[in-house]
Amino acid sequence: MTVSLEQKVDFLLKKLGYSVTKTGLAEDESLSGTKKAPFAEAIASPLVVPNTSIWQESEDIPSTPPGASTSVVEVYGTSNAVLMTADPTVTGNRTFIAHSGAGNSSSPILGDWIDVQFGSDYIVNVYKGDPDNGGVKLSASGSGSDDSWFFDYSAGVLNFNGSNVPSGVNSTNIYIVAYRYIGAKGVSEASTITNLAENTADIDLIQEKLISLDERIEKLFALDTLVLRLEDQTPETASLPSTSMFIDEDSDSSTTTFGVTLDPERGVYALDGIPQPTVQLPRGDIIKFNISALTSPTEFKIYKNGSPLTQGVSYGATEVTIDTGNLPTNTTKIFYRNSQTSGMGWIIEVTDT
Numbered sequence: 378m379t380v381s382l383e384q385k386v387d388f389l390l391k392k393l394g395y396s397v398t399k400t401g402l403a404e405d406e407s408l409s410g411t412k413k414a415p416f417a418e419a420i421a422s423p424l425v426v427p428n429t430s431i432w433q434e435s436e437d438i439p440s441t442p443p444g445a446s447t448s449v450v451e452v453y454g455t456s457n458a459v460l461m462t463a464d465p466t467v468t469g470n471r472t473f474i475a476h477s478g479a480g481n482s483s484s485p486i487l488g489d490w491i492d493v494q495f496g497s498d499y500i501v502n503v504y505k506g507d508p509d510n511g512g513v514k515l516s517a518s519g520s521g522s523d524d525s526w527f528f529d530y531s532a533g534v535l536n537f538n539g540s541n542v543p544s545g546v547n548s549t550n551i552y553i554v555a556y557r558y559i560g561a562k563g564v565s566e567a568s569t570i571t572n573l574a575e576n577t578a579d580i581d582l583i584q585e586k587l588i589s590l591d592e593r594i595e596k597l598f599a600l601d602t603l604v605l606r607l608e609d610q611t612p613e614t615a616s617l618p619s620t621s622m623f624i625d626e627d628s629d630s631s632t633t634t635f636g637v638t639l640d641p642e643r644g645v646y647a648l649d650g651i652p653q654p655t656v657q658l659p660r661g662d663i664i665k666f667n668i669s670a671l672t673s674p675t676e677f678k679i680y681k682n683g684s685p686l687t688q689g690v691s692y693g694a695t696e697v698t699i700d701t702g703n704l705p706t707n708t709t710k711i712f713y714r715n716s717q718t719s720g721m722g723w724i725i726e727v728t729d730t
Contacts, residue, residue, distance in 0.1 A: 381406065391415045391422075398422035432489070434560030437688045439703070440496040442556050448687045449560035450491065453553070455508040459487070461535055463548035470542055473551045475533035480549065489558040490530040501528045501555040503535060505545055508552055515543055528553070560687070576683055621654040628659035630702075636667045637677060645721045646677070646713065656713075657726040661702045664725070666713065669695040678716045679725075686711055701727050 387403035398420045401413025432438075437449045446452045453459050461473035465482050478484035491499045503526060506512030519525035523540040535553065537543065625633065639645070640652040648654050648666075658664065668674035677697060679686045689703035704711070704727065714722030 381408075383407075387415075391418055392424075396421060396423045428563045431562055431564050432558055432560060433562055433564060434687065435495075435558070437560065438491060438495045438558065439688070442491075442496065442498050445691065446559075447691055449558065451557045451559045453555055453557065455554055458504065458508050458512075458552040458554045460507075460549070461551040461553060463551075464534075470546050470548055470551075471537045473535040475535075475553065486533055487557060488531055488533045490528075490533055491556045491558050492530040499556050501530070501553055503528070504552040504554065505543060506550050506552070508554055512550075512552060513545075519543070621651045623648065623651075623654050623656045623658075625658040625662060628661055630661050630663070632663040632665060633658070634665040634667055636670065638670050639672070646715070646723075653721075653723040655724045655726065657728060658701065659728050660704075663701065664699045666697040666699075667695065668697060673717075676716045676718075678714060680712045680714055681705070681708060681710075685716070699725070 381403075383403040383406045387406070388399045391397050391399045395415040395418065397415065397418040400418060400420065401411045402408055404412050404414055406412065434449050439450075443450055443452060459475050460479035462476040462478075462480055462482055463470055464472035464474055474482070475487040475490075476482060476484045477487055490501065493500050502508075503515045503517070504512035505515055508514070515526060517526055517528075519539055520543065522544070524537065524543040525539040526535060526537045526543075528535050535551065537546070623633075623635075625631070635648040635656075636650075638647045638650070640647040643652055645653045648656070656664065666677065668677045671677060674695065675692075678692075679690045679697065679699060686704075688705050689700050689708075691698045691700075699711075709727050709729075711725045711727070712722055713725060
C-alpha cells in the first residue's frame with residue numbers, strides 16, 4: 378500500500394514548519410491510530426546543513442548579476458549556455474542534469490546555482506536549442522499544454538513536471554542560462570584559522586615596513602618626491618619628501634592602466650617603474666593592473682582588512698581590474714599586495730570628491 382498524500386504532507390509540515398519529527402498520524406488521516414498535531418510532536422528534528430554547503434562569500438554576490446564571471450559568480454550567458462545532460466535513470470526526457478561534461482552523466486554535477494533571493498535577475502532561463510543559435514526559450518509555467526518545468530538551484534537539476542514534456546524536446550537540445558556560485562565554502566573553525574593567518578601576515582607586513590622605514594626615509598630625503606598625476610601623466614616636484622604617489626583628482630569615470638613589474642633592487646611591486654607608490658583616485662574611476670610581466674601573476678591580489686577583496690575586483694590571466702564604483706560601501710583604503718609574500722605592495726586610496 379502506498380503512503381497517502383495526507384501522511385506525506387504531514388511529514389513535510391512537521392519537518393520544515395516545526396523542526397520536529399513525525400511520530401503520530403496526520404490529523405486528517407483516515408487511518409486508525411494516534412493522531413498528532415505538529416505542535417504536539419515532542420522530538421526535535423532540525424535540518425542539518427553541512428559545512429561544505431555554506432556559501433562563505435555569499436555577501437559578495439551583487440544584487441544585479443555581473444556581466445562577466447568573477448571569483449564568486451560564474452556567468453553562463455547565451456554565448457556559453459550549459460548544455461544539460463538527460464538523466465539516464467528517467468525515461469521520456471523529463472529530467473536533465475547540469476554535468477561538467479555535456480552528455481557525460483559520470484562527470485561531476487554542477488550545483489550551487491544562484492537563485493532569485495539574491496536578485497530577481499538571477500532566475501534561470503531554459504531553452505530548447507542553443508540560445509546563441511536560434512534556441513527557443515521555454516516558460517516555467519508552460520505553453521498552455523501542461524508542459525511546465527521546475528529547476529532545483531542547489532542540485533542543478535531540471536525537471537519537466539507537467540503532464541507533458543514540451544514539444545520538440547530531445548536528449549541533446551536543452552540548455553540553461555544562469556549564474557553559479559563558485560566562491561569559498563565553510564565557516565567557523567576554518568574561517569577563524571584563515572583570519573588568524575591573515576592577521577599574522579598583516580603583522581609581518583607592518584614589521585617589514587618598520588624595518589625598511591629608515592632606509593626609505595634616507596633615500597627620499599636625498600631625492601625630490603615624484604608625484605604623477607593620472608590625468609596627464611606629467612611629473613611634478615613636491616615641496617616635501619614623501620613616498621611616490623599616483624594622484625587622480627578628477628572624478629570622470631576614467632580608466633588608468635599600470636604596468637606591474639618587480640623592482641629588482643627592493644623586491645617589491647613597481648607600477649610603471651615606480652616602486653611601491655600610493656595610488657589615489659576618486660570613487661567611480663577604474664584602475665587596471667597589467668600583470669603579464671610578473672613571474673607569478675596570480676599572486677598579485679587586492680586586499681581589504683587583511684582579506685582578499687572580490688567585490689568590485691575582477692581577476693584575469695594578464696590583468697586585474699578595480700571598479701571603484703562597485704567597491705563595498707564606505708571603502709576608502711585597500712591594498713595591492715602579493716598573496717604569498719608580505720611587504721611587496723602598498724596603498725590604494727579611494728576619495729569621495
